[in-house]
Amino acid sequence: MRTALVAAAAAFAASTLVALAPLPSQAADSPNWSWTGIFGKYDPAQLQRGFQVYHDVCSNCHSLSLLYYRNLGGDGGIGLSDDDVKKFAAEKQVPDEPNDQGDVKPRAARPSDHFVAPFPNNNAARAANGGALPPDLSLIVKAREGGPNYVYDILTGFTDPPKDVKVPDGKYYNKTFAGNLISMPPPITKDSLVTYADGTKNSVEQESQDIVAFLNWAAEPELNVRHNLGIKVLIFAGILTLLAYAVKRKIWADVH
């Protein structure tokens, strides 16, 4: 009885492990993300390409308000050097502290500043985008059912509308989006691909995967550390449990 229960518990633990290991669940036609599974990790080269896509394309409309420029460098970053981080930060202006006369002047952003949003406020963002508010992208991967696969499917989901669907001005047909009419123009198209700094050959699929990788990193930058620590904790807890079981058997040996 006792052994059976232990076996059942072990089987349960193992089955959840197997069942959930490739979270978030992989649809058949979704890319193989490098960070899924318990040994999954981000690919720094892919994150840097993804950042280039955000920098050149997405950041024209979408903010990334929860990130600091400093997050790009250092241990949990995407592998940029300190100089590069400073350079990217300095592209943007932020209001300085009031000077002795009380005037607020702009200054170049520093690594310790949050990512500067493309619009001063939501109303300005709406006004520039036909009334639609481009969502902040800091948590977009975690905030949508399906996670990275959903975001990827949106980016690659722009198709010609079926004959009976009339697409109003300022809307675009997207087979993934709920209701199929999205206010975002196709951001990644064959004719507007980013030329990657690292020389990677680009395509709509490639660029979409890279930006999703970057956005996944933006949503859960702790993932590499989390997976690494998790494996150690599981090994430790597993051994501790086996030891506890052995001690339990020994102590209970004289109970009938």
Next chain:
Amino acid sequence: MTDHAFKNGAVRWIDSRLPVFSILYHSTSGYPTPKNLNYWWNFGSLALFMLVVMVLTGIFLAMNYTPESTMAFNSVERIMRDVDYGWLLRYMHANGASFFFFVVYVHIFRGLYYGSYKAPRELLWWLGLIIYILMMATAFMGYVLPWGQMSFWGATVITNLFSAIPWVGNAITTWLWGGFAVGNPTLNRFFSLHYLLPFVIFAVVGLHLWALHTSKSSNPLGIDPKGPQDTIPFHPYYTVKDLFGVGILVCVYAFFVFFAPNFFGEPDNYIPANPLVTPNHIVPEWYLVAFYAMLRSIPNKLAGVLVLAAALLILFLVPFLDTSRVRSGKFRPVYKQFFFLFLIDFGVLIYVGMQEVSDTMVVIGRVATAYYFLFFLVIMPLLGWFEKTKPLPISISAPVLKPENAQVKKQEKA
């Protein structure tokens, strides 16, 4: 109380003035426990372990959290991103709630199956139910704190239940909110209460253990120990068994914390609260959703709220509703079947509560709600009269000490 002679002089000195060591002794090495407890009896200590985990992680989270409606969401993200191992604290706390409830549900269903609520353990059962209800309140208010879309709208839906009360309903909700809608005052008081209630839970757990150590543990056979041959001291036998249980729990818990930390969460709660945008599908956490399913099955709001309250309150009547003289479900062939059906029924309610409302779901929800009450109000009382129970063993040791069984044991060992 001080019948146990301690060897250490300092311990004796303290104990004669403040009997902490005697209390410890009587709760561990001196606590006679039935020797036949199976692994379902591990879940009480697991629940205590989870409570400690929740309180510890919660205290450190509170050091970094800002209970203000324009800053709460970002302060949680700051914990996730900028506080050292803040992501670990938060994921342990968020997943810990699910694991705490899972463990407590197993503990409650174990009590139901083995008749652990029967005399002389009625108070023990009631104290446990009070803990359970306090846990639900605490978990609900904790879920509001990240101030995401599901936090805000969950709070709105649940607090609105009070508006169903005739005459004073709207006044009560306004009073609960601290305003005319869920807002900053609501968040502030929920944070305050979310920090307070776990310590109330701790106090009731103390009473629960006190009652337990007075009426002593029940056991899978449901018969009282006849003498020292039927019991073993809690320590070291059950402390080591509980440690093994904690080990398994930690393995499964750690798997979710590190590799699927948002498995139990709703993506919508990573969108900041917005009073102007209602999510398509508002759903409470899985551990509350069975009662939400009952609520949704009833077409009238007030009736729905009453059914929800009755579903919880009826658990307090179980010691009186169960008329059977046999404690353990092991010897009750008919009760056993209705019990497992009840277990499935509760699972169905959880499933229905998570689905979007549809005609089929409403029908399934109504049938499941009906069975929930039928089980307690009709089946439990009637079975005591009509069920033919199996014969009970003479004592806890008896089934094991039968000559033929003893023989088998010896052969196994050889």
